[in-house]
Amino acid sequence: MAEAGGQKLMPQFDVVVIGGGLAGMYQLYKLRGLGLAVQGFEAGGDVGGTWYWNRYPGCRLDSESYTYSYSFIDELLEEWNWSEHFATQPEILQYLKLAADKMDIRKNYRFNSRCAKAEYIEDDQIWQVTLEEGDVISCRFLISAVGPLSAPTYPKIDGISDFQGESYHTYFWPHEDDGPAGRKIDFAGKRVAVIGTGATGIQVIQEVAKQAQELETRKNRVISGWRDDVEAARRTKGIVRTDFQDTWR
Numbered sequence: 024m025a026e027a028g029g030q031k032l033m034p035q036f037d038v039v040v041i042g043g044g045l046a047g048m049y050q051l052y053k054l055r056g057l058g059l060a061v062q063g064f065e066a067g068g069d070v071g072g073t074w075y076w077n078r079y080p081g082c083r084l085d086s087e088s089y090t091y092s093y094s095f096i097d098e099l100l101e102e103w104n105w106s107e108h109f110a111t112q113p114e115i116l117q118y119l120k121l122a123a124d125k126m127d128i129r130k131n132y133r134f135n136s137r138c139a140k141a142e143y144i145e146d147d148q149i150w151q152v153t154l155e156e157g158d159v160i161s162c163r164f165l166i167s168a169v170g171p172l173s174a175p176t177y178p179k180i181d182g183i184s185d186f187q188g189e190s191y192h193t194y195f196w197p198h199e200d201d202g203p204a205g206r207k208i209d210f211a212g213k214r215v216a217v218i219g220t221g222a223t224g225i226q227v228i229q230e231v232a233k234q235a236q237e238l239e240t241r242k243n244r245v246i247s248g249w250r251d252d253v254e255a256a257r258r259t260k261g262i263v264r265t266d267f268q269d270t271w272r
């Protein structure tokens with residue numbers, strides 16, 4: 024691949040970061056801060072990763088909100104008040120959008136852009152990253168921040184594609200036209216089956232059950248233990264603020 028005459032190809036960017044979730048946002052910001060030319064690619068329409076995609080009813084943290092915060096922007100801790108001890112998805116996404124504003128990272132991201140292939144060109148010591156739309160981008164370093172849970176799967180059930188009723192996947196929950204929440208689906212009077220009783224299943228079951236006429240789960244066993252405790256959120260903030268940097272050591 025090296026040019027005729029032995030000249031190596033120069034990469035367009037020092038670094039490409041794939042993914043605009045918590046990890047990718049942080050990577051991009053830190054690497055840009057080192058003076059590197061960084062380009063980010065994100066398949067979704069904005070930052071947030073997990074919290075951009077998963078907008079199902081009941082989606083929230085099961086970690087304490089103040090432990091799920093960026094520790095390197097003091098300004099964010101000062102300005103931001105989590106309203107609940109275990110924040111909901113819209114609130115987390117709003118937090119991450121504000122973090123993106125503070126870091127001013129959107130200008131370095133290309134959104135709605137999925138990386139389809141990455142190839143290391145040994146002769147030139149560069150990565151060539153091919154986007155689904157066909158563009159090819161070159162860089163010296165390639166950082167994958169695609170997340171551990173960003174490849175949703177569908178249940179393998181015979182005839183699933185012929186199902187005539189409404190169906191939703193928690194990861195691809197429809198978005199509200201504007202705003203950070205998911206679209207409100209009216210389950211009133213409907214018979215609903217939820218497949219999966221892991222952390223996500225438990226969250227969605229609790230909300231849908233409030234409306235549905237009948238709700239069936241694949242396993243009839245629910246384990247849960249969160250409390251929406253605004254006071255607890257305030258207390259935690261007090262502790263975190265008292266010695267912010269020590270908290271993160």
Ligand SMILES: Cc1cc2nc3c(=O)[nH]c(=O)nc-3n(C[C@H](O)[C@H](O)[C@H](O)COP(=O)(O)OP(=O)(O)OC[C@H]3O[C@@H](n4cnc5c(N)ncnc54)[C@H](O)[C@@H]3O)c2cc1C
Nearest residue numbers: 042044045046065066072073084085086137138169170173
């Ligand atoms: C419902 C749910 C609840 C959770 N609750 C908690 C919790 O309470 N506490 C906790 O610690 N963790 C929780 N997690 C785990 C959560 O995923 C991580 O905390 C964190 O958000 C992961 O961030 P990330 O940046 O690594 O990945 P992600 O947030 O998954 O971001 C990865 C991004 O990469 C993008 N991407 C993937 N492939 C490509 C590609 N080829 N090209 C371009 N872009 C691509 C995706 O679109 C996605 O936006 C939860 C996860 C889920 C799904």
